Amino acid sequence: MYIKEIIALIEEYAPLKFQASFDNSGLLCGDPKRELTSVLLCIDVTEEVVNEAIIHGHNLIISHHPLIFSGLKHITPATYVERCVISAIKHDITIYAAHTNMDVVANGVSGRMADKLHLHNRQILQPEGDLSEGNGFGIIGELETPVESMAFLRQVKATFHCDRLRYTRPHTPSIRKVAVCGGAGASFFNRALANAADIYISGDFKYHDFFLTENRIMIADIGHYESEQFTKEIFYEILTKKISTFAVQFSEINTNPIKYL
Missing domain, CATH: 3.40.1390.30 (NIF3 (NGG1p interacting factor 3)-like)
Known part of the structure; x- marks a missing residue:
């Protein structure tokens, strides 16, 4: 199965035409024509999540929040977004987001x-x-x-x-x-x-x-x-109707940037 086939399953459920005008859902980086190894599901793409994908051999990350929200004028190690893109490209990892289209x-x-x-x-x-x-x-x-x-x-x-x-x-x-x-x-x-x-x-x-x-x-x-944390469950249910559960994994990284005392 190819990555583009996985993307098609998500977009059949939540078409990109439904995303808000300010949004940047969809394919963010990578080649959708590559053969799928396995999928990592998350709410946010962080450096820890990309490293998790590298370690476990996932070549597709599906997130709820887009890693790239506004345009990138350069790709350097200056920000976590740019570092994630660099690392994903270096390791042939495709990143896809379903945000406001999955909201509506x-x-x-x-x-x-x-x-x-x-x-x-x-x-x-x-x-x-x-x-x-x-x-x-x-x-x-x-x-x-x-x-x-x-x-x-x-x-x-x-x-x-x-x-x-x-x-x-x-x-x-x-x-x-x-x-x-x-x-x-x-x-x-x-x-x-x-x-x-x-x-x-x-x-x-x-x-x-x-x-x-x-x-x-x-x-x-x-x-x-x-x-929004249970959005990963929706992704999982969409994908495992078509592909093996072994090929779809939840990220173990809690990407919530807010902590409480």
């Missing part, structure tokens, strides 16, 4: 968050593009039965393996309607509010965003990485 498909990043929380009666939080395709950012759905607010928050913290979780005071004794969005979802807060969600779970809220709740909705900021 219904069974993508936010869909996986909804799976983890067992949400029912789901709808897209912020529809995008052709509404008939059912794509957009975030998911809103319902718990099968209401859960006491702080008990649900503790469940969220455990489910997403959060070292810390920032949240606003509960405005209701229990949670039933839940909105989620992988990554930086603060811009969709008003959509969660308009859809009468009891809680909105996402990442990267600013300090003043928390004032917007005005005792109408609860915000839970679980962290950017934490909200």
Whole structure:
């Protein structure tokens, strides 16, 4: 099997045409016509991840976040991005990213968050593009039965393996309607509010965003990485329907750059 065949599987699930205008999803470096040895799945490409691929003989890295986001004017050892590109090219490793195109498909990043929380009666939080395709950012759905607010928050913290979780005071004794969005979802807060969600779970809220709740909705900021960490599972499920599980491996590197005391 060739690398381009693996890429085709990802793009069939999350077509590149769905990526946001600012994004840089797709093939970032390498030759897709090479024969595949094995695949390494990750959220971010770092030097440690590239070294992991070299050590274990993976010649394709599939990440959620693009290694190259804006154009490179030179390729020197000056930054970790450039060092990763140099190392990948030197060792014939292809790097591919599925970012906002994987965010907007219904069974993508936010869909996986909804799976983890067992949400029912789901709808897209912020529809995008052709509404008939059912794509957009975030998911809103319902718990099968209401859960006491702080008990649900503790469940969220455990489910997403959060070292810390920032949240606003509960405005209701229990949670039933839940909105989620992988990554930086603060811009969709008003959509969660308009859809009468009891809680909105996402990442990267600013300090003043928390004032917007005005005792109408609860915000839970679980962290950017934490909200997207299960994207690797989606990649794995897509690929192992077609190729051996032995050829697809999860990176063992925790690439979350944020640490907590």
